[in-house]
Amino acid sequence: MNEAERIEEEVCRAGFSCLLCGACCSGPDNEVMVSPPEIAVLAAATGLSRDEIAEPYPEWMQQDGCTFTFGWVLKRGSDGNCIFLEKNRCRVYRFRPHICRTYPFMLDKERLIVSACPGCVAGCETAGAGEITGDLLRRREAEDAELEKTENQYQKHSIITGSTIVFDSSGAHEYSLRPK
Ligand code: SF4
Numbered sequence: 001m002n003e004a005e006r007i008e009e010e011v012c013r014a015g016f017s018c019l020l021c022g023a024c025c026s027g028p029d030n031e032v033m034v035s036p037p038e039i040a041v042l043a044a045a046t047g048l049s050r051d052e053i054a055e056p057y058p059e060w061m062q063q064d065g066c067t068f069t070f071g072w073v074l075k076r077g078s079d080g081n082c083i084f085l086e087k088n089r090c091r092v093y094r095f096r097p098h099i100c101r102t103y104p105f106m107l108d109k110e111r112l113i114v115s116a117c118p119g120c121v122a123g124c125e126t127a128g129a130g131e132i133t134g135d136l137l138r139r140r141e142a143e144d145a146e147l148e149k150t151e152n153q154y155q156k157h158s159i160i161t162g163s164t165i166v167f168d169s170s171g172a173h174e175y176s177l178r179p180k
């Protein structure tokens with residue numbers, strides 16, 4: 001059995017079927033990482049700007065008077081919900097990022113992790129496990145590439161005292177902490 005077959009079998013055994021409850025897109029813990037290529041897809045689909053789609057990953061660091069973070073998360077409203085969630089439906093379903101496509105699953109290297117989700121029922125089988133597995137493998141490949149490029153950008157750019165920077169795979173972006 002190869003890796004894809006093994007993952008597909010595990011996904012199948014998780015007994016997942018989305019209940020469209022919206023819990024994974026809402027609430028205070030809702031934090032969906034989104035990469036520059038995914039932001040570009042959402043921007044093309046919606047006509048929104050990067051700063052209307054995403055906000056900096058909210059784990060800020062300090063070094064030599066510079067405040068910085070790595071990457072972006074989907075923008076949230078004042079209620080903590082993803083801005084694309086409407087009546088428990090995703091307004092950008094066809095263009096949603098890898099994390100949304102694969103929830104409640106993720107790969108930690110070779111290991112399949114299944115997050116708590118009311119759509120997983122013991123003893124049932126996940127419909128479309130092969131498609132989910134393909135999405136999981138594409139997500140892992142994309143995330144590994146993003147991580148490597150982001151690390152390169154961080155090494156390449158100098159820290160500027162007094163500035164606020166978001167490092168991502170495409171560069172170092174000066175950022176105003178006030179919402180734009
Ligand atoms: S993936 Fe799970 S938490 Fe998210 S909407 Fe579906 S059932 Fe709800």
Ligand code: SF4
Nearest residue numbers: 025082084085090100
């Ligand atoms: S983009 Fe869609 S699926 Fe992803 S968190 Fe937002 S509403 Fe949910």
